[in-house]
Amino acid sequence: MPLNEKAPATRLMQGNEASAEGALAAGVRFYAGYPITPSSEIAEVLAYRLPAFDGTFIQMEDEIASMGAIIGASLAGAKAMTATSGPGFSLMQENIGYACMAEVPCVVVNVMRVGPSTGMPTAPAQGDVQQARWGTHGDHPIIVLSPWSVRECFDLTVRSVNLAEKYRTPVILLMDEVVGHMRENVVLPDPASIPIVNRVTPTVPPEWYIPYEDNPSGVPAMSHFGAGYRHHVTGLHHDVRGFPTLREDEVEDLNKRLFRKISDNLRDIQQVEAYALDDAEIVVVAYGSVARSAKRAVVEARAAGRKVGLLRLITLWPFCRRALERVFPQAKVLVVPEMNRGQMSREVKRVNQGRAEVRTVNRTVGRLIRPDEIMAVF
Amino acid sequence: MIDRYEIRLSGTGGQGVVLAGIILAEAAGRWREGQYVAQTVSYGPQVRGGMSSAEVVVSSSEIDYPRPISLDLLVPFTQAAATEGVPLLKPKGLVLMDPELVHHSTGWVAEIPLTQLARESTGRIQMINVVALGAMSVLTPVIDPESLKAALDERAPKKARESFHKAALAGQEAALKIRDRIFFEEGAGHED
Amino acid sequence: MKGETQKAYDYLRHDKKFPHVWCPGCGNGIVMGSLIRAISKLELSKDEVVLVSGIGCAGRITAYVDFSTVHTTHGRALTFATGIKLANPDVKVIVVMGDGDATAIGGNHLIHAARRNVDLTAIIVNNNIYGMTGGQFSPTTPYGLKATTAPHGHVEHAFNISRLVETAGGAFVARGSIYHVNLLDQLYKKAIAKKGFAVVETMSSCPTHFNKLNLMGGPVDSMNWLKSHAVPAEKASSLAEEEVRGKFRIGVLADRDIPDYQTEYEQVRLRAREANGYVLDPKEISKLLESYQCY
Structure with a gap:
C-alpha cells in the first residue's frame, strides 16, 4: 500500500x-x-x-x-x-x-x-x-x-x-x-x-418590525441587539410584539406557530439512512454508535442468508414516523437495540401499533452493544 | 484487501499504551492510503486497577462496529493484560510480547525483548511502546516502517524525535529477525 | 409634560400595554426613574442599551422601557447578559435583579460575574423579601422577622450583598436607596459609565408583603426607615461601631481599576493567532502566582 x-x-x-x-x-x-x-x-x-x-x-x-x-x-x-x-x-x-x-x-x-x-x-x-x-x-x-x-x-x-x-x-x-x-x-x-444557513433578519424599517409576527414559514425574522430594532424578549407567553400576554387567542397563536414551524418542515429536518431494507423481513432500528453494531449484525446475518436490514435514525426528534411506516408492508420483526432501557423502542412501538413484532436489546452496563447481542434476537 | 485487522495494546498507565494506539492509528489511517481506522480506548473496571488499553481496527472498507470482535494482534505490556487479552484472539491471532514482562507460550507468539531494546537504543525503558510499534510495522500488514516513521515524525516531541526513531528501528530489526519463525503462511495473523 | 417627566416618558415603551404590575408604594418605579435619568444624562442612545432582568417584581422592568430588553429565567439574568456583552461589546448591558433573584437562585452567577469582571452594570433591588410569589423570605430577610415561609420567625442570617460582591471581585460596588433618589441617579450613572462589573445595591421596600408581615406600616414608613438608617459611606468610617449598628452605608463602597474580561480576552485572541500559542515564561511564573491571594 x-x-x-x-x-x-x-x-x-x-x-x-x-x-x-x-x-x-x-x-x-x-x-x-x-x-x-x-x-x-x-x-x-x-x-x-x-x-x-x-x-x-x-x-x-x-x-x-x-x-x-x-x-x-x-x-x-x-x-x-x-x-x-x-x-x-x-x-x-x-x-x-x-x-x-x-x-x-x-x-x-x-x-x-x-x-x-x-x-x-x-x-x-x-x-x-x-x-x-x-x-x-x-x-x-x-x-x-x-x-x-x-x-x-x-x-x-x-x-x-x-x-x-x-x-x-x-x-x-x-x-x-x-x-x-x-x-x-x-x-x-x-x-x-459546506452549506451555511444564517437566521433571517428583518428588512423592514425598525418602526415596522414586529418581532414575533407570523409568516408562511412560521419563523419570524430575528433582529440582533444593537442593530437598531429594539424589542422585548421573554420566556413568558407573549404576543406578536413580544410582550407578556394571558389572552387565550394570542397564547394559542404562539403555541400553534411554535409547533407548526417544525411540523411543516419534517422533510427538511428528518434524516434516516436505509441499509439492505428492500426485502428485509427483520428491520433493525438503531441510532448513534449502536447503529454501527447493528450494521455489523446485518452484514453478518445477510452473509448467512437472512433477510435483515437496518433503518438508521439520524434525526431522533421529531421522530421519523414516515420512514418507519415504509418498512411495515414486509417487516415482520423490528429490532431496537439501545444503550438504555428502551427509550426509542417506546416510540417505535407507538408507531408500530402492533403491526410487527418489536424486539428490544437493552444494555446499560457502560459498554457498546456487540453485534452478536443484536444477532441473538434475529 | 484487509477486512478488519484488529489490534489491542494494553498495559498499565504510564506505559504509553494510548499514545501508541494513536500513533498506530495515524500510521495506518493517515499515512497509508485506502485504509479506514477506528481507534477506541477501553474503559471500565480495569481502569481502576490501573490497566489501560487502546484498540485499533483497520479495514480496506468502511468500519461498522468500531471495537474489536476478535483480535489479530495482542500487545500486552503486563501479565494481567495478557491474561485478559488472549481469550479475545482469533485462532491464528498473534501475541507480540516481551518475555521480561509477560509469560505466555501457547498459540502464535512473537517474543521480542521490548524493554531491553528500549533501554539499549534510547536509554529509556519508557520507550517500549515505540519499540513495539517498530516491531508491529514489520509484523502487521496495516502499517509499514515508512508510514510509522511519518506518524512518529509528527507525533514525537521535537527533542525526542531521534530517540523515537531509534526505538522504532530497534523494534523493526528485532522483528525482522524472528518474523520467519512466526509466519507460516501468507496472511497469517490477519485472516482466519 | 416638560423636562424630566418628558424625558422619562420618552424612554418608556408606547406599544406596551400599561399599567405596570407594581403595587402602589413599590420602589421599582423609583428605580426605573433613576435608571432612565442616569442613561439620559450619559446620553446613551436607546439602541445601544440592552436591559436584562431576571424573574420577580424588579424583573418586570424590562417590558416597560424602550431599549432592547430581555426578561430571562429566574436567577440567570447575569449569564444571559454575559453572553450578550461578549458577543456584542458595542452595547451597554444593564441588569436589573431582585435580592432573591440575584443572591439566592442567582447567587453563584453573581459572585462569578464579579470575579470575571465582565463589563456589565447590575442593579440589585433589595426589598428583603420575595414579592411576586407572595412574601417568602429571601437571603436578605433579617433574622427574627417574619415571612410567609418563616411564619414563626426567620432563623437564618442575611447576606450583606455589597460586601459579598466587593469580596468576590469586580470593578465597582455601591449602595443606594429609593429614598435618596439624587444619590441613586448618581450611583447608577457612575456604575453604567464604569468599565467592568459594577453593582449598585438598591435598598427598597415591599409595603405589600414585608411591611404587612412585619408591622412596618405603609410606604411612607418605609421611606422614613430608609432615611433614618442610611449612613453616607464617607461618614461611616469616622463613626463608632454602636452608632452604625443596624444601619447601612450608602454611596460608593468600592471603585477599582482592573481590566475587564473583554480587554483581557483580547490578549487571548492575540495569543491564539500566534503560531506557537501561549508559552509561559518560567521567570514570570512566580510573579504571576503573586496575583493569587489566598492568605
Missing part, C-alpha cells in the same frame, strides 16, 4: 474534536460551557481555536450559566453552542425551554454517558433520548440529531447549527461516549463546499 501523499488532509480525530471543528465551520463564534466527561474535548478544542477566529470561548460557573450565556450571545447575533453530558444536560433544561419559547437559535451537544445521576462518567449510554425530547417543562417541539461516526460528528454539528438558525430553535446533538471519544481517519470537507 502506498504512502498517502495527501496525508495532511486525512486527519485522525475524535468525534468530540470533529464536532468542535464542525462548529467552527458552521460559523459558531461563541461557546460557553462547563467541563464534564465525556464532552470536555469539545470545550478544549474551542478554547484553543475560537479566539483565533475572533470568537469567544468562556468557561462558566455551571451548565445553567453556560446555557444562559449562549442564549444571550445568540440574541446579540452570534452563532452559539455549548456541550455537556447527562448531569449538565439536566441542569440546562430550564434555559433550553427558554430558547424554545423565545425562539433563540443555539446548539447543545450532549455526549451521553451512563446515568442516572453521576452514573458512569467515562462509559457510553443513550439514556438521554427522552430527556432531549421531554426534559423541559411545558410543550414544545425540539430537533435532536445523533451521529454514528467521527465524520458525522462534524457534519451533524454543521447541520445542527444550520437547523437552529433556520428554524430559530435550540437543536440538540446527541452524541454518545463511543462516537465522542473514538478516533477515526477523516477528510473534512472543503469549507467552501
Whole structure:
C-alpha cells in the first residue's frame, strides 16, 4: 500500500474534536460551557481555536450559566453552542425551554454517558433520548440529531447549527461516549463546499418590525441587539410584539406557530439512512454508535442468508414516523437495540401499533452493544 | 484487501499504551492510503486497577462496529493484560510480547525483548511502546516502517524525535529477525 | 409634560400595554426613574442599551422601557447578559435583579460575574423579601422577622450583598436607596459609565408583603426607615461601631481599576493567532502566582 501523499488532509480525530471543528465551520463564534466527561474535548478544542477566529470561548460557573450565556450571545447575533453530558444536560433544561419559547437559535451537544445521576462518567449510554425530547417543562417541539461516526460528528454539528438558525430553535446533538471519544481517519470537507444557513433578519424599517409576527414559514425574522430594532424578549407567553400576554387567542397563536414551524418542515429536518431494507423481513432500528453494531449484525446475518436490514435514525426528534411506516408492508420483526432501557423502542412501538413484532436489546452496563447481542434476537 | 485487522495494546498507565494506539492509528489511517481506522480506548473496571488499553481496527472498507470482535494482534505490556487479552484472539491471532514482562507460550507468539531494546537504543525503558510499534510495522500488514516513521515524525516531541526513531528501528530489526519463525503462511495473523 | 417627566416618558415603551404590575408604594418605579435619568444624562442612545432582568417584581422592568430588553429565567439574568456583552461589546448591558433573584437562585452567577469582571452594570433591588410569589423570605430577610415561609420567625442570617460582591471581585460596588433618589441617579450613572462589573445595591421596600408581615406600616414608613438608617459611606468610617449598628452605608463602597474580561480576552485572541500559542515564561511564573491571594 502506498504512502498517502495527501496525508495532511486525512486527519485522525475524535468525534468530540470533529464536532468542535464542525462548529467552527458552521460559523459558531461563541461557546460557553462547563467541563464534564465525556464532552470536555469539545470545550478544549474551542478554547484553543475560537479566539483565533475572533470568537469567544468562556468557561462558566455551571451548565445553567453556560446555557444562559449562549442564549444571550445568540440574541446579540452570534452563532452559539455549548456541550455537556447527562448531569449538565439536566441542569440546562430550564434555559433550553427558554430558547424554545423565545425562539433563540443555539446548539447543545450532549455526549451521553451512563446515568442516572453521576452514573458512569467515562462509559457510553443513550439514556438521554427522552430527556432531549421531554426534559423541559411545558410543550414544545425540539430537533435532536445523533451521529454514528467521527465524520458525522462534524457534519451533524454543521447541520445542527444550520437547523437552529433556520428554524430559530435550540437543536440538540446527541452524541454518545463511543462516537465522542473514538478516533477515526477523516477528510473534512472543503469549507467552501459546506452549506451555511444564517437566521433571517428583518428588512423592514425598525418602526415596522414586529418581532414575533407570523409568516408562511412560521419563523419570524430575528433582529440582533444593537442593530437598531429594539424589542422585548421573554420566556413568558407573549404576543406578536413580544410582550407578556394571558389572552387565550394570542397564547394559542404562539403555541400553534411554535409547533407548526417544525411540523411543516419534517422533510427538511428528518434524516434516516436505509441499509439492505428492500426485502428485509427483520428491520433493525438503531441510532448513534449502536447503529454501527447493528450494521455489523446485518452484514453478518445477510452473509448467512437472512433477510435483515437496518433503518438508521439520524434525526431522533421529531421522530421519523414516515420512514418507519415504509418498512411495515414486509417487516415482520423490528429490532431496537439501545444503550438504555428502551427509550426509542417506546416510540417505535407507538408507531408500530402492533403491526410487527418489536424486539428490544437493552444494555446499560457502560459498554457498546456487540453485534452478536443484536444477532441473538434475529 | 484487509477486512478488519484488529489490534489491542494494553498495559498499565504510564506505559504509553494510548499514545501508541494513536500513533498506530495515524500510521495506518493517515499515512497509508485506502485504509479506514477506528481507534477506541477501553474503559471500565480495569481502569481502576490501573490497566489501560487502546484498540485499533483497520479495514480496506468502511468500519461498522468500531471495537474489536476478535483480535489479530495482542500487545500486552503486563501479565494481567495478557491474561485478559488472549481469550479475545482469533485462532491464528498473534501475541507480540516481551518475555521480561509477560509469560505466555501457547498459540502464535512473537517474543521480542521490548524493554531491553528500549533501554539499549534510547536509554529509556519508557520507550517500549515505540519499540513495539517498530516491531508491529514489520509484523502487521496495516502499517509499514515508512508510514510509522511519518506518524512518529509528527507525533514525537521535537527533542525526542531521534530517540523515537531509534526505538522504532530497534523494534523493526528485532522483528525482522524472528518474523520467519512466526509466519507460516501468507496472511497469517490477519485472516482466519 | 416638560423636562424630566418628558424625558422619562420618552424612554418608556408606547406599544406596551400599561399599567405596570407594581403595587402602589413599590420602589421599582423609583428605580426605573433613576435608571432612565442616569442613561439620559450619559446620553446613551436607546439602541445601544440592552436591559436584562431576571424573574420577580424588579424583573418586570424590562417590558416597560424602550431599549432592547430581555426578561430571562429566574436567577440567570447575569449569564444571559454575559453572553450578550461578549458577543456584542458595542452595547451597554444593564441588569436589573431582585435580592432573591440575584443572591439566592442567582447567587453563584453573581459572585462569578464579579470575579470575571465582565463589563456589565447590575442593579440589585433589595426589598428583603420575595414579592411576586407572595412574601417568602429571601437571603436578605433579617433574622427574627417574619415571612410567609418563616411564619414563626426567620432563623437564618442575611447576606450583606455589597460586601459579598466587593469580596468576590469586580470593578465597582455601591449602595443606594429609593429614598435618596439624587444619590441613586448618581450611583447608577457612575456604575453604567464604569468599565467592568459594577453593582449598585438598591435598598427598597415591599409595603405589600414585608411591611404587612412585619408591622412596618405603609410606604411612607418605609421611606422614613430608609432615611433614618442610611449612613453616607464617607461618614461611616469616622463613626463608632454602636452608632452604625443596624444601619447601612450608602454611596460608593468600592471603585477599582482592573481590566475587564473583554480587554483581557483580547490578549487571548492575540495569543491564539500566534503560531506557537501561549508559552509561559518560567521567570514570570512566580510573579504571576503573586496575583493569587489566598492568605
